[in-house]
Amino acid sequence: MDADTAAISITGLKVLRGKNLVLPGLDLLVPRGEVVGLLGPSGCGKSTLMRAIVGTQIISGGDVKVLGDTAGSPALRRRVGYMSQEAGIYDDLPVAANLNYFAKILGAPPAQVAAVIERTGLGSVARSMAADLSGGQRSRLSLAIALLGSPELLVLDEPTVGLDPVLRVALWELFAELAAEGVALLVSSHVMDEATRCDRLILMREGEIVAQETPGSLLERTGTDNAEDAFLALIRAAQEPGTDTPHVPKHRAGSEEA
Amino acid sequence: MSLARVLATTARVLNQVRHDHRTLGLLLLVPALLVGLVAWIFTDTPVFGRIGPAMIALFPFIVMFLVTSIATLRERRSGTLERLLSLPLGKADFILGYALAFGLLAIVQTGIAVGFAVWVCGLEVSGSLGLLFAVAIVDALLGTSLGLLASAFARSEFQVVQFMPAFVFPQILLGGIFLPRDQLPQVLEKIGDWLPLSHAIDALNAVARNDQDAGYIWLRIGFIAAWILAAIVVGSMTLRRRTP
Numbered sequence: 001m002d003a004d005t006a007a008i009s010i011t012g013l014k015v016l017r018g019k020n021l022v023l024p025g026l027d028l029l030v031p032r033g034e035v036v037g038l039l040g041p042s043g044c045g046k047s048t049l050m051r052a053i054v055g056t057q058i059i060s061g062g063d064v065k066v067l068g069d070t071a072g073s074p075a076l077r078r079r080v081g082y083m084s085q086e087a088g089i090y091d092d093l094p095v096a097a098n099l100n101y102f103a104k105i106l107g108a109p110p111a112q113v114a115a116v117i118e119r120t121g122l123g124s125v126a127r128s129m130a131a132d133l134s135g136g137q138r139s140r141l142s143l144a145i146a147l148l149g150s151p152e153l154l155v156l157d158e159p160t161v162g163l164d165p166v167l168r169v170a171l172w173e174l175f176a177e178l179a180a181e182g183v184a185l186l187v188s189s190h191v192m193d194e195a196t197r198c199d200r201l202i203l204m205r206e207g208e209i210v211a212q213e214t215p216g217s218l219l220e221r222t223g224t225d226n227a228e229d230a231f232l233a234l235i236r237a238a239q240e241p242g243t244d245t246p247h248v249p250k251h252r253a254g255s256e257e258a
Numbered sequence: 259m260s261l262a263r264v265l266a267t268t269a270r271v272l273n274q275v276r277h278d279h280r281t282l283g284l285l286l287l288v289p290a291l292l293v294g295l296v297a298w299i300f301t302d303t304p305v306f307g308r309i310g311p312a313m314i315a316l317f318p319f320i321v322m323f324l325v326t327s328i329a330t331l332r333e334r335r336s337g338t339l340e341r342l343l344s345l346p347l348g349k350a351d352f353i354l355g356y357a358l359a360f361g362l363l364a365i366v367q368t369g370i371a372v373g374f375a376v377w378v379c380g381l382e383v384s385g386s387l388g389l390l391f392a393v394a395i396v397d398a399l400l401g402t403s404l405g406l407l408a409s410a411f412a413r414s415e416f417q418v419v420q421f422m423p424a425f426v427f428p429q430i431l432l433g434g435i436f437l438p439r440d441q442l443p444q445v446l447e448k449i450g451d452w453l454p455l456s457h458a459i460d461a462l463n464a465v466a467r468n469d470q471d472a473g474y475i476w477l478r479i480g481f482i483a484a485w486i487l488a489a490i491v492v493g494s495m496t497l498r499r500r501t502p
Contacts, residue, residue, distance in 0.1 A: 078345070093270070145341070
């Protein structure tokens with residue numbers, strides 16, 4: 001994968017918020033047609049990174065290329081779907097009216113509204129006011145809006161937060177389906193056990209990328225059996241200078257290593 | 259800029275107001291009721307005849323300023339503005355869509371206020387009623403466009419609310435309602451002469467007394483229209499796609 005064929009290619013991204021360097025110089029390549037998970041604790045810079053990719057974040061340095069164009073350029077506005085952590089929906093409009101409006105702004109065919117309602121399972125509440133939706137339904141409406149216009153890249157900030165396990169599984173299946181259709185997906189989460197659902201993982205901590213690889217190779221390299229432990233192992237390795245391979249965490253002694 | 263996106267935004271804003279019956283009622287009736295209150299206060303005195311036209315300039319202007327700036331503020335807080343600005347929606351599409359939606363509401367609102375003042379409260383209008391409507395509507399559009407400018411310029415909710423006294427009160431104080439502008443200290447008189455609300459008040463007074471020709475009125479309408487245009491242009495320039 002090189003910078004030209006990648007969905008997202010970032011070099012030296014710096015973001016300053018107040019006097020804090022939220023992203024101190026970040027490099028990243030995200031391929032097309034994969035579900036890429038962006039994992040890390042709250043406040044590690046996931047949302048800032050995503051806003052920089054969408055082009056709504058003021059950046060103080062570096063280069064962010066998305067689908068071959070500079071992030072935030074007018075041509076990209078119909079090729080990138082974005083779902084932020086705020087729902088970004090009109091509470092005083094019905095679900096279908098919300099979607100109709102955004103479809104018109106994107107110039108998407110009206111039939112697509114019914115299609116995204118179906119895909120996100122909002123059929124039973126299509127006529128309800130957005131204000132009357134549950135938290136999970138709100139985030140699915142937000143996702144449905146992001147799907148309008150058949151974007152080539154979807155940037156989804158915590159799309160599964162607050163959903164019940166059944167719905168969560170359904171959404172991850174939808175993401176895999178979209179990836180199979182050729183869409184690139186960057187999905188953030190602070191829930192580590194969602195890691196195994198991704199084709200590729202990016203682990204972030206304090207504005208830096210700790211690791212970027214497939215779930216399988218991450219677990220193998222760190223000798224762990226889940227993303228949480230792998231994350232811990234990587235952080236410990238980084239804190240011990242002079243070691244190349246991370247240590248295996250000992251708090252599961254006697255199980256797998258035996 | 260795209261007409262389809264402007265109109266889609268206008269339709270969406272009107273649709274939101276339509277779903278909120280109480281807001282719609284308040285929006286359409288409050289200025290008329292305030293004018294009625296002023297008329298009631300000054301029953302059996304000639305005062306309402308003197309300040310009535312200025313009240314028609316004042317109340318729709320303030321109400322439209324508030325409603326418009328709060329509406330765009332809500333877009334900011336709910337995340338819909340950030341979403342819209344990441345989509346192929348021009349900043350001018352957004353501002354014009356709002357201006358058109360609230361402009362239409364302003365026309366209905368002002369129509370009710372003027373009708374109430376003239377036919378219920380007995381405000382005497384010697385000049386053309388058509389011109390009175392025209393000035394009052396341009397004045398309400400001025401409130402809308404300045405509200406849009408204030409909220410495009412503001413970076414936080416607190417700032418938007420502070421812009422109300424900052425943008426509106428000086429115009430009321432220097433507009434000639436409290437003291438005729440030619441009796442103000444010279445510097446204040448000059449400033450007042452450049453503020454748009456002053457011209458709305460002048461024009462409405464002139465129509466009510468019928469002591470000026472139509473050219474005088476249209477010149478003032480033109481002056482206010484220039485302010486509206488400038489506020490919309492500056493508003494769409496100060497709206498930022500990228501935020502900290």
